[in-house]
Amino acid sequence: MKPVPLVLLITSVLLSHIPLSFCRPRDLNSLHNQLDDLLLGRPGGGGGGDAMSVLMGEKLLQYLQRSAQRAGGALHLPAPQQDNSLEELSEFSKRNDDPPISIDLTFHLLRNMIEMARIENQREQAELNRKYLDEVGK
């Protein structure tokens, strides 16, 4: 039974050497840009950037996105003229139903494209993992 507590003890000592900042999200320029956009976009938006937490910013972004989706999601049909209302509606429907561009791929080409995309994904995932490990090792 003795080795078990010893393992726990060693693990806790190792964990205690992980700097606290590692658990925080990084201070990013892109994040500042997003926050600046939020602050500039808000009517009467005050308060310093320091006061806004990262997750609060994230929540605000999500809230704004949902609001925008609700607003943007509403379908506004063009006002049909009285004489051509049916024709107008039919034309509108046709425009939206038809693919804007015709893509004529064979299944053979499609499979090859997917295979190449998978390889790219796996390669970049490996590269990303390497970068994470390098970052941890600093």
Next chain:
Amino acid sequence: MSATSRAQLCFLLLSVTALRGHARFLDMQDNEISPEGLLSLLSSELKRELPEEFVYRRALRCLDMVAVEGQFTFTAERPQLNCAVFFIGEPTDVISIEYDSVNIDCRGGDFIKVFDGWVMKGEKFPSSQDHPLPLYERYTDYCETGVSRPIVRSSQNVAMLFFRLHQSGSSFTVTFRKLINPFPCNVVSQTPEGSFTMIIPQQHRNCSFSIIYPVEIQIGELSLGQHNDLKRSILGCAGSGDFVELLGGNGMDTSKMFPMADLCYSFNGPAQMKVGCDNTVVRMVSSGKFVNRVSFQYRLLGHQELQQMKGNSVEDVCLRA
């Protein structure tokens, strides 16, 4: 100090040490630890905060396929009138496309449109019968809603971006992300081999798993909430509100594919079928009254198998065995 007490103290120390950093992270939410807050820690949307060097970037081609998250830019060196980018994730992903910057002339006939699914040769996946949205809602036009709605999200693991740029120098940049979809419904498989479990949790909808290869499908388990007796299956699945069907075809639209087999009774154990079509689909129809579930494996049919099926086949419909 007894051994038990010492072990408990060590465990307590380990727990406190491990939680020390995360607690401060949670504190940033105005001291509220809500389930939503906890889930946000696991959300892949936090990847938005990745530093620049961790983001994958490359140029888009006029005709392109993307499966990796990152930022993608297209710049027209000449008029580009018929371009499309296919996006695909894992079966349990949905796709998020965000417009980062757009420099196109909407009034001059340029457009960027995102389609919730794939379109190929006029055929759509998911078909209109399987997709929860009407067709016109599946298109999102940047020129109409791009500014107010910079992020478009798909309903399944595939989406498509069409664009037309009339002038050289026009360009756009989008960020592609993959988000977790806990109950995948419509799926395009990236591979000709694999396994999948489709669950429809008391929802009135139809779901299709598309394998764009000729494959042998082996169903390991089928669980339909209602208990159909074996006699009814002899008459086929007509009248059954919950069933699974295997479809084969040479296009993307499942509503235009041939029914190869249908199953409307629960069972355990292997039931296999070979479908020699360009596209093989496992489709589940759900009444919404029950939790329905099907588990299956699939593997690519070899050239010799296809030849043998062709030799045995009398019909012109895709080969089956």
